[in-house]
Amino acid sequence: MWLKASCMFEFHASVPTPFILMLRPRSGEQQWISREDYVLSPSVPAVEFTDSFGNLCQRLVAPVGRFSLRTLVHVETADYSDIAPGAPFIAVPQLPDETLPFLLPSRYCDSDHFTEMAASIAMGYAPGYDQCAAIVDYIRRTIEYTPGHGQETISASEVNGQGHGVCRDMAHLGIACCRALCIPARMVVGYLEGLYPMDLHAWFEAYVGDRWYTFDPTQTDLQGGRVAIAFGRDATDVAIYTQFGVPIELLSMEVQVEQVPKPNY
Structure with missing residues (x-):
């Protein structure tokens, strides 16, 4: 489109x-x-x-x-972001060099605090894409999406504790959980067709199956054109x-x- x-x-x-x-x-x-x-x-x-x-x-x-x-x-x-159920986990020694910074904890994605929780969420799912999808499902079930109510940027741990957040907050939580499983994950900010209320939007990408795939806990599916403006470790790196x-x-x-x-x- x-x-x-x-x-x-x-x-x-x-x-x-x-x-x-x-x-x-x-x-x-x-x-x-x-x-x-x-x-x-x-x-x-x-x-x-x-x-x-x-x-x-x-x-x-x-x-x-x-x-x-x-x-x-x-x-x-x-008009629809690629999906790849079953795309495999890539072991750290085989990851491209440019993905390695997206394995580490960052200011708002404190992945070192999510080792046990992420393992519990991903239990029983095939390593890789399916684990990322399970993380997104967890966020949708447990975090209320409240667009327009998140002026202060908070960490993934704080989002998980308060139970609600904006798109940026939910992306931070997804990134932190993926990194806790040694899956590279990065934040994306850009435009999303059909977003309501209309605003700039944030989602995340995870590196599985030898490429980056889009995940968005705020949306029920990945339909709608996306325009990525910036990529980074968390909101610090992608400020408009x-x-x-x-x-x-x-x-x-x-x-x-x-x-x-x-x-x-």
Whole structure:
């Protein structure tokens, strides 16, 4: 399918404010970026770099007063994420080097606290994809999805204890449990067609059967086009924007995703 996805942020800065933005999705195996608009108002110099996870990042200094950024992409993407029941567990010595950082505990994915729980959830399931699916089922049964109510980022342990969370929190819990089973898992932030209420979305991917597969505890299935913007160990690595210094006021934010006909260009 073809999607048009856009977001708009408007800020007010009391002093010149350094930013790192992460709003440019890359073309990859399951998505092709055919058109992109990126507008800063007022226009300021920006420098782009690629972080250690391959994400496209932009550095700039927002001026005093109102500052907005608008992005729009046309993307060809799958209308249903791949699934692979039975895809096998890959032993750590056989894992590609680039997956190894996603085995370790991180700030919000304290996987070292989930060794026993993850083993209990996965008991009786074939090692690999089926264990990841069992973890997702556990999260859906035990954690209430409460979109719009998670301003503070918390750890997987805290999510598991409080029993409710936003998409980011549920992804953290899934990642922590997978890593506790020595399955590489990473966080993804991006767009999801049909999400309600519409917002940027977070899910996770696990490395089984020699590739990354999508898992999303907030959705009953994997139908709907996804556009991945950024990948990382947890929410720390995939912040859509990071500002430094005096806190800046976010005046408004708008996200839109819609299916469109194949472009003629």
